[in-house]
Amino acid sequence: MLHLRLITPSEKTGDVVRLIEGTTGTTHLVVLPGAARDPAGDVVMCDVAREAGDELLGRLRDLDLEDHGSISVENIDLSLSKRADRAEAEAPGEGADAVLWEHLTDATHEESTLSVTYLAFLTLATMIAACGVVLDNAILIVGAMAVGPEFGPLAGVCTAVVQRAPRLALRSLTALLVGFAVAMAVTVGFSLFMDAVDLFSRDQLEADRPNTGFIYAPDWFSFVVAVLAGAAGTLSLTSAKSGALVGVAISVTTVPAAANAAVALSYGDMKQTWGSTEQLLLNLLGIILAGTATLALQKWLWARQRKATP
Structure with missing residues (x-):
């Protein structure tokens, strides 16, 4: 699993949340309105199966988050969660075969x-x-x-x-x-x-x-x-x-x-x-x-x- 931490301008948060919710293999979505100070905006966090990560990152970049906010990605070494297990099972392909091109x-x-x-x-x-x-x-x-x-x-x-x-x-x-x-x-x-x-x-x-x-x-x-x-x-x-x-x-x-x-x-x-x-x-x-x-x-x-x- 991967952990994403996003800083999004307030006007883009809705699009980001809908994108995450519509991506198979994501879970543990957290939205913190107004939590970011530099740059100012909202903080959005989620976990995503590795095999779904590259597609999600590409769509987030299409929203210009790297220009007006930030996208941070971390590997999760251990995740004890039935939701995480289900997200990985639902994501297409195998995580070991996925390439995170970014x-x-x-x-x-x-x-x-x-x-x-x-x-x-x-x-x-x-x-x-x-x-x-x-x-x-x-x-x-x-x-x-x-x-x-x-x-x-x-x-x-x-x-x-x-x-x-x-x-x-x-x-x-x-x-x-x-x-x-x-x-x-x-x-x-x-x-x-x-x-x-x-x-x-x-x-x-x-x-x-x-x-x-x-x-x-x-x-x-x-x-x-x-x-x-x-x-x-x-x-x-x-x-x-x-x-x-x-x-x-x-x-x-x-x-x-x-x-x-x-x-x-x-x-x-x-x-x-x-x-x-x-x-x-x-x-x-x-x-x-x-x-x-x-x-x-x-x-x-x-x-x-x-x-x-x-």
């Missing part, structure tokens, strides 16, 4: 912002991965994958394509490209420093690395894993099962590939640099293609399911 767009917009925090996390993850590739340490590689925040912009690109949102696409691509460029540039400097203090060496990089050698040797398995991870990551976002994102993060070698490319570049090893760069681009492409296809399929299936429901 929430997804807002979430990916926030996660794909090129901020200092985003750059810091991506850079730190790349430097951790650099230690992992030089030491041939799989644990450090997995840790770097989990720290990397790059799935946010990747999901933003997928959402922007499906929703035809060019501004979100530009923001996401900027965060993705600039983020990796900065992270790799800093990691080149980090690698040179580590070499200067005798903690990194070219011999370590070019030695046999059974645990991390795959990072600069892309093949079809790399693309297959990226496609599967992209689909799983997209499903975890749309179904609110964010815990699955950790598994997605450690499934693809985006950050480790960037790290290996940076370290190899610091030593002038162009073979590993190009191989790692190919691995990085292949993974990014696979995730974007799979994520976009997953979202498009979800959108189509949900539309068909709603049409088939009387």
Whole structure:
């Protein structure tokens, strides 16, 4: 279930209440006339089944509430109510299959912002991965994958394509490209420093690395894993099962590939640099293609399911 808290201008409250009452899957409607002060107006609250949420949010936006009032949405972790159970049963479809496009767009917009925090996390993850590739340490590689925040912009690109949102696409691509460029540039400097203090060496990089050698040797398995991870990551976002994102993060070698490319570049090893760069681009492409296809399929299936429901 979702909880909606609305601030509505007094002249629109009647339309909002009628809309909520006429939407299957809503319950616990509360109207507080004149309770809002900034902006001034009435407060309307209700609970709505997740599978009915996207349609209701779209109609509320059609009433221009985001311009003259506000729309706030929260997930309800626990609701002990027979009315809530009945509302969920009456709503068409299954909550796990429903996509809240407004929430997804807002979430990916926030996660794909090129901020200092985003750059810091991506850079730190790349430097951790650099230690992992030089030491041939799989644990450090997995840790770097989990720290990397790059799935946010990747999901933003997928959402922007499906929703035809060019501004979100530009923001996401900027965060993705600039983020990796900065992270790799800093990691080149980090690698040179580590070499200067005798903690990194070219011999370590070019030695046999059974645990991390795959990072600069892309093949079809790399693309297959990226496609599967992209689909799983997209499903975890749309179904609110964010815990699955950790598994997605450690499934693809985006950050480790960037790290290996940076370290190899610091030593002038162009073979590993190009191989790692190919691995990085292949993974990014696979995730974007799979994520976009997953979202498009979800959108189509949900539309068909709603049409088939009387």
